[in-house]
Amino acid sequence: MDSDVVIIGGGPAGLSLARSLADAPLRVTVIERQPEAAIAAPAYDGREIALTHRSIGTLKALGAWGLLPADEISPLNEARVLNGASPFALSFETSGHGGGPLSLMVPNHRIREALYRTVAEQPNLTLLAGTGVAAIRTDARSADVTLGNGRVLSARLLVAADSRFSRVREQLGIGAEINRLGRSMMVCRVRHEGDHQGIATEWFDHHQTVAMLPLNGRRSSAVLTLPTEAMARIAALDEAALGAELTRRYQGRLGRMEVDAPAHVYPLATTYARHFAATRAALIGDAAVGMHPVTAHGFNLGLQSQATLAQLVTDAARRGGDIAAPALLRRYELTHRLASRPLYAATNFLVRLYTDERPGARLARHATLRVGSRLPLARQAITAMLMQRPTP
Numbered sequence: 001m002d003s004d005v006v007i008i009g010g011g012p013a014g015l016s017l018a019r020s021l022a023d024a025p026l027r028v029t030v031i032e033r034q035p036e037a038a039i040a041a042p043a044y045d046g047r048e049i050a051l052t053h054r055s056i057g058t059l060k061a062l063g064a065w066g067l068l069p070a071d072e073i074s075p076l077n078e079a080r081v082l083n084g085a086s087p088f089a090l091s092f093e094t095s096g097h098g099g100g101p102l103s104l105m106v107p108n109h110r111i112r113e114a115l116y117r118t119v120a121e122q123p124n125l126t127l128l129a130g131t132g133v134a135a136i137r138t139d140a141r142s143a144d145v146t147l148g149n150g151r152v153l154s155a156r157l158l159v160a161a162d163s164r165f166s167r168v169r170e171q172l173g174i175g176a177e178i179n180r181l182g183r184s185m186m187v188c189r190v191r192h193e194g195d196h197q198g199i200a201t202e203w204f205d206h207h208q209t210v211a212m213l214p215l216n217g218r219r220s221s222a223v224l225t226l227p228t229e230a231m232a233r234i235a236a237l238d239e240a241a242l243g244a245e246l247t248r249r250y251q252g253r254l255g256r257m258e259v260d261a262p263a264h265v266y267p268l269a270t271t272y273a274r275h276f277a278a279t280r281a282a283l284i285g286d287a288a289v290g291m292h293p294v295t296a297h298g299f300n301l302g303l304q305s306q307a308t309l310a311q312l313v314t315d316a317a318r319r320g321g322d323i324a325a326p327a328l329l330r331r332y333e334l335t336h337r338l339a340s341r342p343l344y345a346a347t348n349f350l351v352r353l354y355t356d357e358r359p360g361a362r363l364a365r366h367a368t369l370r371v372g373s374r375l376p377l378a379r380q381a382i383t384a385m386l387m388q389r390p391t392p
Contacts, residue, residue: 013285164290193255
């Protein structure tokens, strides 16, 4: 065998898994099509990640948390949900949950940069950057990966961490629920006159969704979701016009806005793999579950998936067992399905409800928020889910 574990994809999930296996008696290889320079110093991509307490703990355990710039970690103290023209807001905050913020906001490219630094000198890791995968084959004995240059690597376990439109997943013959939503999301850092007070707002307005995620100082990450055709017009605006457009669309709640960093647009799609494992193979991160960003849990689920798999693999390796035994992979799949499926289904229901413009749906979502405000136990349960505070 050339390696014990081959991970295809050098994004956050793939690098986290590689780091999680640092102390295991295993040889690990990460294959990433981007050049190493792009992994070591990722470009700003507009995305701000709302990290749960569990994810923060994971990043601390991996040695990545202390590598993040302190001035780019922003507290999210409260979340509010607004509907249409109604002045009513359903709020989620941390009273009764040990205090502290709901989550901490960190730029995605800074997390990726920190994770790379944790593995850069890892003794049991080989990073093959700037190379693609031409084909894969798995059987009861091994997983074989043919690289773009024709080289073939064999391993005991193959892990797909290559995005929600995973080619590895396809080559493994694993189907997926793929929902292309016909909408696009623009993410854009803005400066504004008002004080956000650490409050995140998700406003489901008619024909648009606007989220404001608090960053340090009088800055926010503006997240605008529109039908793809309408987004094309917004994306073509210059920075001055875009700032004015976001101010108008958010109805001046935070005063005048100015663009603070380049905007990025992403087509929206959700995916859920039919299986998270196959013969000598497993899926983690977005290759397993590609979440809608509305609940900000996609990144957190990705970290959780690699942590679950890493623990099972490490335990098997230390016992001298098979790190890709069918029973082990079934246990991983069941564990991550239980962790992800309810949240995935609830998120998709929320998106359908709050983007349906029929009169009945508008009434239903207003009623849902009103009922939620009268159910403190339900709000507390949702807050606990959003925080994911580890059990002592």
